[in-house]
Amino acid sequence: MSVKVRFAPSPTGKLHVGNVRTALVNWMFAKGQGGKFVLRIDDTDLARSTAEFEQGIETDLAWLGMYWDERHNQSKRFDRYEAAAERLKAAGRLYACYETSEELDRRRKVQLSRGLPPVYDRAALDLTDAEKAAYEAEGRRPHWRFKLDGKRVAWEDMARGHAEVDTASMSDPVLIREDGLFLYTLPSVVDDIEMDITHVIRGEDHVTNTGAQIEIFEALGGPVPAFAHMPLLVGEDGSALSKRLGSLSIQEMRELGYEPIAITSHLGRIGTSDPLEVGASVQALGDSFAFSKMGRSPARYDTADLDRLNAQALHAMDHKVAQPRLAELDADLGEDFWNAIRPNLQKFADVVELANIVRGPVTPVVEDPAFAAAALAVLPETVDETLWPTWTNAVKEATGAKGKGLFMPLRLILTGQSHGPDMATIAPMIGRERIVKRLQGETA
Numbered sequence: 001m002s003v004k005v006r007f008a009p010s011p012t013g014k015l016h017v018g019n020v021r022t023a024l025v026n027w028m029f030a031k032g033q034g035g036k037f038v039l040r041i042d043d044t045d046l047a048r049s050t051a052e053f054e055q056g057i058e059t060d061l062a063w064l065g066m067y068w069d070e071r072h073n074q075s076k077r078f079d080r081y082e083a084a085a086e087r088l089k090a091a092g093r094l095y096a097c098y099e100t101s102e103e104l105d106r107r108r109k110v111q112l113s114r115g116l117p118p119v120y121d122r123a124a125l126d127l128t129d130a131e132k133a134a135y136e137a138e139g140r141r142p143h144w145r146f147k148l149d150g151k152r153v154a155w156e157d158m159a160r161g162h163a164e165v166d167t168a169s170m171s172d173p174v175l176i177r178e179d180g181l182f183l184y185t186l187p188s189v190v191d192d193i194e195m196d197i198t199h200v201i202r203g204e205d206h207v208t209n210t211g212a213q214i215e216i217f218e219a220l221g222g223p224v225p226a227f228a229h230m231p232l233l234v235g236e237d238g239s240a241l242s243k244r245l246g247s248l249s250i251q252e253m254r255e256l257g258y259e260p261i262a263i264t265s266h267l268g269r270i271g272t273s274d275p276l277e278v279g280a281s282v283q284a285l286g287d288s289f290a291f292s293k294m295g296r297s298p299a300r301y302d303t304a305d306l307d308r309l310n311a312q313a314l315h316a317m318d319h320k321v322a323q324p325r326l327a328e329l330d331a332d333l334g335e336d337f338w339n340a341i342r343p344n345l346q347k348f349a350d351v352v353e354l355a356n357i358v359r360g361p362v363t364p365v366v367e368d369p370a371f372a373a374a375a376l377a378v379l380p381e382t383v384d385e386t387l388w389p390t391w392t393n394a395v396k397e398a399t400g401a402k403g404k405g406l407f408m409p410l411r412l413i414l415t416g417q418s419h420g421p422d423m424a425t426i427a428p429m430i431g432r433e434r435i436v437k438r439l440q441g442e443t444a
């Protein structure tokens with residue numbers, strides 16, 4: 001069987017870490033097995049969906065390297081949902097209801113006060129045609145509920161193992177609102193059937209929906225796909241993901257300077273038994289993904305892990321890959337420079353400050369002018385790759401300084417900072433002229 005999954009975001013907001021993880025797990029699962037990934041824009045709610053959010057979702061997925069094999073808009077498929085609704089009505093599984101939300105509220109309160117579960121009582125099933133006509137004459141429009149079988153719906157969940165939902169304890173779900181809007185439940189099933197979706201992978205907050213949706217799959221003649229309900233993301237301390245992190249958009253993460261591979265490695269591997277290391281590519285993450293590696297416990301989202309993976313991705317980045325981005329920041333000082341400074345990067349944009357050490361201006365920190373003068377006196381005429389060992393030996397002989405007492409003042413003078421890249425590589429790149437000026441205390 002060839003695998004086909006779908007990611008079905010609503011274009012009513014930006015992609016954030018939670019829904020991107022859902023997209024990613026779908027993508028990894030499918031692409032690890034040469035399957036297909038469908039992007040299905042869930043825009044049946046025309047009033048809340050925008051073209052801008054839809055474009056943003058595509059930009060973010062592409063930036064993260066999660067390309068799609070097919071793309072659909074649910075708003076272009078209303079005729080399919082109408083047809084399915086008609087079939088369900090004909091089969092007696094979709095029935096018209098006329099209660100207002102106030103009436104439903106009142107009934108729920110009465111049920112609760114009697115210690116009964118607040119489940120819809122199916123009063124509408126008993127309405128006669130005359131009663132329905134009277135409601136219509138009053139100007140009421142029906143909403144439509146799916147008549148559940150009221151049974152134990154069971155499936156083998158790829159993430160949770162054996163799963164069961166008792167639909168007898170649920171209200172018949174509303175599939176079509178009184179204003180004619182299709183809620184997500186039915187279109188999702190219709191599309192999963194018609195698009196040959198083999199696996200539905202989503203958050204564990206959908207488990208109850210799945211009970212109802214499996215009944216809808218069956219009522220429409222299936223096939224019923226396999227399901228996986230992933231544990232939700234939690235914060236580093238195991239409590240609910242903070243509002244700030246939970247709503248952090250991919251666009252904001254891009255602006256904060258995170259590498260796409262750091263984000264996908266983090267979100268793709270937390271909550272699994274794979275080590276939290278940066279992957280070679282998003283495809284490589286897919287190749288090593290398996291639901292058997294995903295535990296039942298929630299996945300901890302820790303910014304410190306993400307930062308570590310981001311640095312790791314930069315430290316391993318080839319100059320060929322970095323070059324266009326260095327050029328864009330006007331900081332491409334060649335492959336040797338890149339190799340010397342990449343271990344110092346936390347975020348890519350840090351290169352600018354490091355390039356400025358080489359080309360200046362740097363305001364030197366001269367703590368001991370006599371030491372600086374002595375170092376200048378023994379500075380070799382020719383500054384090349386051999387400069388550092390030759391020069392530092394000479395400074396050591398001239399001043400008696402050694403170890404940290406030798407290297408730290410030189411670093412402070414040459415770079416203006418107490419930590420930074422490997423001086424043996426960087427010092428020759430600074431060039432003799434600027435070294436001389438900095439030794440003299442001049443900004444250069």
Ligand code: GLU
Pocket residue numbers: 007008009010042184188201202
């Ligand atoms: N648009 C739905 C959501 O984001 C899709 C759920 C699903 O994957 O079935 O909740």
